[in-house]
Amino acid sequence: MxxxxxxxxxxxxxxxxxxxxxxxxxxxxxxxxxxxxxxxxxxxxxxxxxxxxxxxxxxxxxxxxxxxxxxxxxxxxxxxxxxxxxxxxxxxxxxxxxxxxxxxxxxxxxxxxxxxxxxxxxxxxxxxxxxxxxxxxxxxxxxxxxxxxxxxxxxxxxxxxxxxxxxxxxxxxxxxxxxxxxxxxxxxxxxxxxxxxxxxxxxxxxxxxxxxxxxxxxxxxxxxxxxxxxxxxxxxxxxxxxxxxxxGEMLAPPSLEERVQACRTHFEMALDWKGTQLGINETRRHYTNYFKGISHFKEYRTKLVTSNEPEEILDTLNEILERFADMEMAYPY
The missing domain is CATH 3.20.20.70 (Aldolase class I)
Structure with missing residues (x-):
């Protein structure tokens, strides 16, 4: 120990x-x-x-x-x-x-x-x-x-x-x-x-x-x-x-549902902790890695980093869950 x-x-x-x-x-x-x-x-x-x-x-x-x-x-x-x-x-x-x-x-x-x-x-x-x-x-x-x-x-x-x-x-x-x-x-x-x-x-x-x-x-x-x-x-x-x-074995990478849920939890906690505007701004640096490796994702990433309304960001996360539901997730490394 x-x-x-x-x-x-x-x-x-x-x-x-x-x-x-x-x-x-x-x-x-x-x-x-x-x-x-x-x-x-x-x-x-x-x-x-x-x-x-x-x-x-x-x-x-x-x-x-x-x-x-x-x-x-x-x-x-x-x-x-x-x-x-x-x-x-x-x-x-x-x-x-x-x-x-x-x-x-x-x-x-x-x-x-x-x-x-x-x-x-x-x-x-x-x-x-x-x-x-x-x-x-x-x-x-x-x-x-x-x-x-x-x-x-x-x-x-x-x-x-x-x-x-x-x-x-x-x-x-x-x-x-x-x-x-x-x-x-x-x-x-x-x-x-x-x-x-x-x-x-x-x-x-x-x-x-x-x-x-x-x-x-x-x-x-x-x-x-x-x-x-x-x-x-x-x-x-x-x-x-x-x-x-x-x-000595690799865990499966987190599913899309896990990624979206973690991102949502992070975002909502940030709003509670820092207030709306700061919470929105400071969560932006994390979105790319939460969804790294997903092809054709640019449109959604742009929405996430440019939206200034919490409801819009949460709606975008729901859209991501629907749009990429069948995609196989990969490790970011």
Missing amino acids: VKIGAVEVGDFPLLLAPMEDVSDPPFRALCKKHGADVMFTEFISSEGLIRDAGKSVQKLDFFEYERPLGIQIFGNEISSMREAAAISAAANPDIVDINYGCPVKNVAGKGAGAGILRDIPKMVEMTAEIVKAVDKPVTVKTRLGWDEESKHIVEVAERLQDVGIQAISIHGRTRKQMYKGSADWSLIADVKNNPRMKIPVFGNGDVDSPQKALEMKNTYGVDGLMIGRASIGYPWIFREIKHYLNT
Whole structure:
């Protein structure tokens, strides 16, 4: 049994990666239903939290059924991060997670997210202060380094463990790579195989099929997998991976009815959670993957992403169910 501190997360846990504007409660509900073992919130701005900004505070909310769940925070000021960690811990998650991996310019360029990989001493000091500030297990999500010349993740992971983190998730790219090229898992394995490392090491990057999941597990020996982009619009990836790891057999892909029902559930939860307009806007990024592989679908996809009325979108989902009822579904990978 893998444990993050005292929190049991399964024998080989599958973690839902924190993704901005994606891993909100409606999306997390679907991923949990289909087998994700550990949830993480969208990353939350430390400055937003300590200033009580509405959007940041709302991201602290979660449902009991999502547990075990981590609240993820980011920022570049140690004092703000320490205070934000305390606010996060007060919301009573199972884990407080630190984002040291986000590569986008308006985060990393300000020294937050992956930006802190240019200042490892500050990264270690910030982590130590957060560990001291909360009574929850603290975990870290990070990358191999800032660029090819600074891939010091083996040393970094050890130093973060030494100041008290309880698990580390490593994306197998540098910040400079963003999401280009292939993730390099060899350094993730080096972290896991470091005899001084005692905490769980989770691998992240390019796990987009059950076969790839098995390859990463067997080749690199990680304690679990963190899955991000492959789950967008396809929460079934978790159950498919689990079934394949346990049996060596592929589950049948979700039926059209399952896809439409999941999409409808996601959409209706988003409306309840974020209000009509924001719920409509933020669900649009998921439609392509929910119905990936269906030929002659463009007309319906256009309707889904351009409609501004909930009734129109629900009607379009019903039309999809009727129009493609006899089509055999395929995997998106």
